[in-house]
Amino acid sequence: MERKSASGKPQVSLLYDRKVRSIAIQTLLCVVILFLVYAAATNAVDNLARAKIASGFGFWNNIAGFDISQTLIEYSSSASTYGQAFWVGLWNTLLVGAIGIVGATVIGFIVGIARLSRNLLVRRAASGYVEIVRNIPLLLQLLFWYNAVLKALPEMSNSLVVVGAYLNNRGLFLPKPAFGDGIGQVLIALAVGIAAAIAWRWFANRRQAATGKRPPVLLVTLVLVFGPAILAFMIMNVQVHFDLPQSGRFNIRGGLEVLPEFAALTFGLVIYTAAFIAEAVRAGISSVSRGQTEAALALGLRPRFILRLVVVPQAMRVIIPPLTNQYLNLVKNSTLAVAIGYPDLVQVFTGTVLNLTGQAVEVVAITMAVYLTISLTTSLLMNWYNARIALVER
Amino acid sequence: MKRAVTTFVLAAMVGLGAAVGASVASAQTLNTVKTRGILNCGSNGTLAGFGLPDAQGNWTGLDADFCRALAAAIFDDPNKVKFVPLTAKDRFTALQSGDVDVLSRNTTWTASRDSSLGLNFGAVTYYDGQGFMVRKALKLNSALELNDAAICVQQGTTTELNLADYFRANKMKLKTVTFASANEALRAYDTGRCDAYTTDASALYAERMRLAKSDDHIVLPEIISKEPLGPAVRQGDDQWFDIVRWTHYAMLTAEELSITKANVDEQLKSTFPDVKRLLGTEGNYGEQFGLTKDWAYRIIKHVGNYAEVFEKNVGQGSPMKIDRGANALWTTKGGLQYAPPIR
Numbered sequence: 001m002e003r004k005s006a007s008g009k010p011q012v013s014l015l016y017d018r019k020v021r022s023i024a025i026q027t028l029l030c031v032v033i034l035f036l037v038y039a040a041a042t043n044a045v046d047n048l049a050r051a052k053i054a055s056g057f058g059f060w061n062n063i064a065g066f067d068i069s070q071t072l073i074e075y076s077s078s079a080s081t082y083g084q085a086f087w088v089g090l091w092n093t094l095l096v097g098a099i100g101i102v103g104a105t106v107i108g109f110i111v112g113i114a115r116l117s118r119n120l121l122v123r124r125a126a127s128g129y130v131e132i133v134r135n136i137p138l139l140l141q142l143l144f145w146y147n148a149v150l151k152a153l154p155e156m157s158n159s160l161v162v163v164g165a166y167l168n169n170r171g172l173f174l175p176k177p178a179f180g181d182g183i184g185q186v187l188i189a190l191a192v193g194i195a196a197a198i199a200w201r202w203f204a205n206r207r208q209a210a211t212g213k214r215p216p217v218l219l220v221t222l223v224l225v226f227g228p229a230i231l232a233f234m235i236m237n238v239q240v241h242f243d244l245p246q247s248g249r250f251n252i253r254g255g256l257e258v259l260p261e262f263a264a265l266t267f268g269l270v271i272y273t274a275a276f277i278a279e280a281v282r283a284g285i286s287s288v289s290r291g292q293t294e295a296a297l298a299l300g301l302r303p304r305f306i307l308r309l310v311v312v313p314q315a316m317r318v319i320i321p322p323l324t325n326q327y328l329n330l331v332k333n334s335t336l337a338v339a340i341g342y343p344d345l346v347q348v349f350t351g352t353v354l355n356l357t358g359q360a361v362e363v364v365a366i367t368m369a370v371y372l373t374i375s376l377t378t379s380l381l382m383n384w385y386n387a388r389i390a391l392v393e394r
Numbered sequence: 395m396k397r398a399v400t401t402f403v404l405a406a407m408v409g410l411g412a413a414v415g416a417s418v419a420s421a422q423t424l425n426t427v428k429t430r431g432i433l434n435c436g437s438n439g440t441l442a443g444f445g446l447p448d449a450q451g452n453w454t455g456l457d458a459d460f461c462r463a464l465a466a467a468i469f470d471d472p473n474k475v476k477f478v479p480l481t482a483k484d485r486f487t488a489l490q491s492g493d494v495d496v497l498s499r500n501t502t503w504t505a506s507r508d509s510s511l512g513l514n515f516g517a518v519t520y521y522d523g524q525g526f527m528v529r530k531a532l533k534l535n536s537a538l539e540l541n542d543a544a545i546c547v548q549q550g551t552t553t554e555l556n557l558a559d560y561f562r563a564n565k566m567k568l569k570t571v572t573f574a575s576a577n578e579a580l581r582a583y584d585t586g587r588c589d590a591y592t593t594d595a596s597a598l599y600a601e602r603m604r605l606a607k608s609d610d611h612i613v614l615p616e617i618i619s620k621e622p623l624g625p626a627v628r629q630g631d632d633q634w635f636d637i638v639r640w641t642h643y644a645m646l647t648a649e650e651l652s653i654t655k656a657n658v659d660e661q662l663k664s665t666f667p668d669v670k671r672l673l674g675t676e677g678n679y680g681e682q683f684g685l686t687k688d689w690a691y692r693i694i695k696h697v698g699n700y701a702e703v704f705e706k707n708v709g710q711g712s713p714m715k716i717d718r719g720a721n722a723l724w725t726t727k728g729g730l731q732y733a734p735p736i737r
Contacts, residue, residue, distance in 0.1 A: 048512075050630070051490060051512040051628065051629065052629045052630065053490060053510070053511060053512035054511075065555045065558060065559070066554045066555055066558055066570075066572075067554075067557070067558045067568055067570040067572075068570070068572075069569060069570055078558070078562050147585065150582070150585045150586065150587055151585060155586055156586075169585070169587060170544055170569075170587070248542045249541075249542060250540070250541075250542045250543040250589045251542050251543065251544055251569060251589075253542065260587065338574050339574065339578070340578075341571050341572055341573045341574075341578065341579075341582060343572065347549070347572070351483050351549050351550060351572075351574060352483070352549045352550055352554065352572070354483070354487075354550075355482065355483045355486065355549070355550030355551075356506070356550070356555075357510065358486050358490070358507070358510055358511035358512070360487050360490075
């Protein structure tokens with residue numbers, strides 16, 4: 001039997017109201033999940049206490065006592081804490097991730113475009129690279145690069161020396177420039193220059209749209225970016241001093257040091273990820289219909305402009321989502337650093353710190369949270385970019 | 395509900411690689427082992443003389459034989475051992491989580507491990523110390539000449555900490571290159587990545603034999619730390635702790651009384667009270683541990699006394715030819731190995 005309410009809608013019992021029901025079920029589910037999480041947490045704490053295993057985050061401020069081979073921030077085995085060791089590891093991970101992403105993108109785009117080249121040799125070489133690299137496990141590749149790098153490089157005593165830079169099986173040591181007073185002003189001038197160049201580019205685009213004539217961009221950009229900086233450099237009379245690597249009895253001290261572990265890891269990740277990016281790029285470009293290129297040709301655009309102005313912008317919409325995946329993979333794969341002795345977050349924190357403190361739950365939880373944060377941030381940035389370049393439907 | 399929750403937690407923890415909830419079961423390790431019918435023994439797997447499977451897959455070494463002795467005491471069968479190879483950095487988690495019943499993996503007894511890791515060290519089966527291996531071509535005579543050197547080391551070890559301490563104390567600069575396993579660290583040293591390789595001295599001799607040209611490398615004379623190695627168990631199970639510790643003492647006592655694998659049957663007829671108490675022909679010491687009267691007889695019959703195990707694995711009967719040194723009996727040679735009396 002149905003009763004009619006004032007508004008004329010049929011009145012149903014609350015039990016059968018779809019909205020009420022779904023809210024009730026979801027609330028119940030949330031409560032159950034929260035309870036499970038709570039029960040799991042308290043149970044873990046109980047069990048840890050019963051097994052007399054230390055728990056909590058008190059270890060964070062204890063002195064670490066171990067040495068780390070690559071430290072981007074200040075760290076010493078005698079004074080630094082486990083917390084500082086964590087930051088050292090995190091920076092090392094971020095360094096590999098950032099350089100790896102840039103390198104893999106550049107190589108990936110070049111190879112991806114090369115796979116569609118009209119030149120047979122170029123096309124085949126690119127396919128060969130992709131097929132070989134994609135089909136060998138990354139760990140093996142890293143071990144190969146690491147051992148190949150070490151074996152191929154000369155011993156300390158026969159280092160290759162080129163204008164103050166040393167190369168041997170301990171790493172690459174470059175002269176490290178150190179700047180005197182006034183470098184701040186030079187950097188400000190550089191920033192102003194870059195801003196001016198961007199503004200000029202915007203103006204040039206507007207001008208072209210309005211008049212059909214494009215003012216010179218490349219030359220003006222170069223002058224705008226470097227002009228003010230060089231001028232400031234000369235006016236301020238900035239002193240440049242090079243910290244040169246010095247050959248010692250065992251090792252080379254000073255200068256800018258690139259560890260073989262770092263080189264092998266970054267190189268391996270770049271080569272591996274680039275193969276996947278190349279495929280994404282190829283797929284993206286192939287997805288742009290041939291008619292677009294033909295239409296551009298018919299308009300009289302030169303081939304290099306066709307790729308840059310017509311094909312790539314449309315291909316990007318297809319390329320970005322798989323590209324995001326590859327960036328995430330690269331960061332996650334960098335944890336394989338453990339195998340070749342590069343002190344990334346996993347090696348330092350879930351390796352040494354976990355072992356010294358014995359607090360597996362806390363250490364692993366922190367590390368997972370960090371990787372989740374890095375991945376989500378990367379993903380967020382890429383999604384934002386994707387939304388920006390997506391086809392605007394009118 | 396409590397049970398279901400525990401299961402859930404266990405599952406979650408295993409997922410984290412840290413099943414720490416297993417302590418519930420750990421109070422009765424001996425019963426668990428007996429019911430299971432096999433002893434789970436965490437050992438090294440890559441270290442000659444301590445824990446290393448041979449070409450046939452049989453585990454050899456001092457640490458492996460300790461687990462055999464334990465199995466012999468419990469089951470009267472030294473082969474009822476399942477060896478679990480563990481890396482330095484995973485070993486404690488494996489013990490804490492209950493994956494292994496005993497950790498017999500050249501592990502140094504330290505205050506922090508004894509307290510915050512929830513472990514107990516049963517006994518010291520080998521007194522070791524940390525040393526350095528370098529290439530002969532470097533013409534070094536002392537570790538104090540290693541200022542500025544690059545040193546390969548395995549992570550998650552006391553070695554890693556001692557190294558930093560030693561260099562700091564002697565005002566020397568150091569470049570450590572850390573690897574997850576001893577194999578990788580040694581390989582990096584061998585390819586020339588490091589000037590020196592450091593670990594416990596006993597292991598240095600064993601690892602040197604694995605290098606392509608072992609004669610090109612020497613071990614420096616300095617011993618920079620105390621490394622008492624021994625089997626560890628989880629805290630909270632005193633019975634199991636006692637069994638592990640007295641297994642070692644039984645082997646020491648047998649050496650002291652000159653009871654060997656070969657003459658143990660004959661010794662059953664001995665009228666000497668110390669021998670009778672050890673072999674269980676008088677008193678019931680074994681039963682008080684939850685074992686049988688003839689527990690020590692089983693150990694000696696199947697595995698041998700401490701001297702036999704030592705000489706076979708790391709001493710004169712092995713390629714390493716390590717002297718007893720600190721590991722000699724206190725009672726006869728003035729060494730550090732000393733067993734409390736069985737009475």
